[in-house]
Amino acid sequence: xxxxxxxxxxxxxxxxxxxxxxxxxxxxxxxxxxxxxxxxxxxxxxxxxxxxxxxxxxxxxxxxxxxxxxxxxxxxxxxxxxxxxxxxxxxxxxxxxxxxxxxxxxxxxxxxxxxxxxxxxxxxxxxxxxxxxxxxxxxxxxxxxxxxxxxxxxxxxxxxxxxxxxxxxxxxxxxxxxxxxxxxxxxxxxxxxxxxxxxxxxxxxxxxxxxxxxxxxxxxxxxxxxxxxxxxxxxxxxxxxxxxxxxxxxxxxxxxxxxxxxxxxxxxxxxxxxxxxxxxxxxxxxxxxxxxxxxxxxxxxxxxxxxxxxxxxxxxxxxxxxxxxxxxxxxxxxxxxxxxxxxxxxxxxxxxxxxxxxxxxxxxxxxxxxxxxxxxxxxxxxxxxxxxxxxxxxxxxxxxxxxxxxxxxxxxxxxx
Ligand SMILES: Cc1cc2nc3c(=O)[nH]c(=O)nc-3n(C[C@H](O)[C@H](O)[C@H](O)COP(=O)(O)OP(=O)(O)OC[C@H]3O[C@@H](n4cnc5c(N)ncnc54)[C@H](O)[C@@H]3O)c2cc1C
Numbered sequence: 001x002x003x004x005x006x007x008x009x010x011x012x013x014x015x016x017x018x019x020x021x022x023x024x025x026x027x028x029x030x031x032x033x034x035x036x037x038x039x040x041x042x043x044x045x046x047x048x049x050x051x052x053x054x055x056x057x058x059x060x061x062x063x064x065x066x067x068x069x070x071x072x073x074x075x076x077x078x079x080x081x082x083x084x085x086x087x088x089x090x091x092x093x094x095x096x097x098x099x100x101x102x103x104x105x106x107x108x109x110x111x112x113x114x115x116x117x118x119x120x121x122x123x124x125x126x127x128x129x130x131x132x133x134x135x136x137x138x139x140x141x142x143x144x145x146x147x148x149x150x151x152x153x154x155x156x157x158x159x160x161x162x163x164x165x166x167x168x169x170x171x172x173x174x175x176x177x178x179x180x181x182x183x184x185x186x187x188x189x190x191x192x193x194x195x196x197x198x199x200x201x202x203x204x205x206x207x208x209x210x211x212x213x214x215x216x217x218x219x220x221x222x223x224x225x226x227x228x229x230x231x232x233x234x235x236x237x238x239x240x241x242x243x244x245x246x247x248x249x250x251x252x253x254x255x256x257x258x259x260x261x262x263x264x265x266x267x268x269x270x271x272x273x274x275x276x277x278x279x280x281x282x283x284x285x286x287x288x289x290x291x292x293x294x295x296x297x298x299x300x301x302x303x304x305x306x307x308x309x310x311x312x313x314x315x316x317x318x319x320x321x322x323x324x325x326x327x328x329x330x331x332x333x334x335x336x337x338x339x340x341x342x343x344x345x346x347x348x349x350x351x352x353x354x355x356x357x358x359x360x361x362x363x364x365x366x367x368x369x370x371x372x373x374x375x376x377x378x379x380x381x382x383x384x385x386x387x388x389x390x391x392x393x394x395x396x397x398x399x400x401x402x403x404x405x406x407x408x409x410x411x412x413x414x415x416x
Contacts, residue, residue, distance in 0.1 A: 001025065003399065004237060004246035006260070008032070010040035011384055014392035017122075017211045018372050026216045028208075031200045031223040036204030040384065042277045043200050043353040043354060044312035045303030047119060047386050048137055049112035050162050050192035053105040053153075053364020055315070055382065056095035058170045072331045076192055076297035076316040088271045091360035091416070105362050107410040109160055111364070114406045115390025116194065122389060126210050130202035131305040135291045136193035138167075139264050140186050142297040144252050147187045150296070156371055164192045174350040178289045185408040197292035197303040199310075200385040218276045219244070224253070226263060233373050248399055255320070255355040266369055270379045271415055272320050272355035277312035278333045278346035279305075279352070279367050286289055287342035296334055302354065308319030309344050310392045311336040314355070321345060324353045356381050359416075366391050367398055376413060377398060 003019050005012045008030035020026045032038065060075075067073030095104065123132065141147035154164050172189040173180050212218055223240045227249065236245045251257050255272035280290040288309045293302040300313035311332050316325075329351035337346045358381035359365060365379040377395040380387055390406070397404040 002246040002370045003248045004244050005250045007252035008035040009254050010200050010388045013204050013208050014388040015395050016216045017207050018392045018396035020211055020214050022396050029219045029222050033220050035208040036201045039354040040204050041201045044301040045197045045245045045310050046301055047196040049116050050195050052108035052112045056092050057101050058096055074314055078318050079348045088269050096362045099128050110406050111390045112386050118389035130198045130207035132198040134196050137195040137292045138189050138191050139294040140189040146296055150190050153303045164190050168189055176289050176291050181287055199305045248359045248373045250377055255357040263301045271357040274316040276314050276329045277352045278349045280349045281311045282344040285344050288344050365392055365413050
């Protein structure tokens, strides 16, 4: 049986790996000249089950108002006449209640913990190298309110199977001595030892290589134009180079997924949310952090990827605009330099921007659509790298008619 996966980001490629192991004849199509070259290219690198909480929280509407119009704000919302953004925002706001936050976090956490386990298995089975770092993630806090919130959240996370330790300022310095380099005060932190970090792009390339060796066909440099349906089923995908016929189709086009589905009357509320990263060479510098860090109050994350330091953050609601605003990238670089003054060669940092495929409730969309042979595995927002293995296995199980090992019903498109 033939499966065609649309999109060779980390999500589509990992699903291809699982589907081919299940025995399907898999083809993956992507417009880029290799795998992982869009949002999966230079993300924050964190496998952060501990950070499964979506962005829609009771505090966020006030923060959006506070940051409105500030060029260097962590979250930049462009008020513009975009009906798609308005509809998405209303749905986002309806998720900003404590009850929704609790439920959405729980659903994400279940998938993220499962995914973290599977990623370890993939590593063991394939022996691939992607600058993995298994020292966990340290979340640091600089003000009493966020630290207190983190302490109570940590207790809940622990009950839900995400091991963690609340640390004093001094214990944070013991775990990551490079934090002492800055005069910016840290009150304390939470360490989640089972979280990880690694280069999502290197992983995607490696998993594509392995999938390709076991028979998956990757068609690059090919832009998908539309899906053709007949008798209530999709029978082929039309591209700028030709057509691809298959029995089953899986959409994993990241932020571009809704555009392909719209003509089929499938409304997928995924909005592109722009983020930035900077990558700093660390060779010859001794004081780059060795552990992955989330600086909660500055809304940025750090991951050590071999001899590079990746720093990522910010969110901008500006549609499909992929232009790199140097001021926003530099704001991240400046924060990194202030925190780790001897952490790398800041003059030779490279800047990147990508579009997170974000749903209003912060959960991915995984499963069947109203069209029998059309599946979705997309909308992973801030957690696509964290969840790629779990989502890939779940979609493979759903397609093959096997019960997924976790309850994936909350990720269906029908919830919208
Ligand atoms: C700044 C930033 C930091 C992040 N940090 C983290 C992190 O630390 N941890 C984490 O878990 N997640 C993180 N993320 C989120 C994560 O990167 C994404 O969720 C993930 O990359 C999404 O993967 P994807 O495969 O769904 O999308 P993509 O990687 O965008 O893949 C979609 C693919 O579809 C292809 N495509 C689109 N349209 C077409 C078309 N018409 N024809 C052919 N091909 C097409 C594209 O070329 C692309 O390769 C971060 C994101 C950003 C922006």
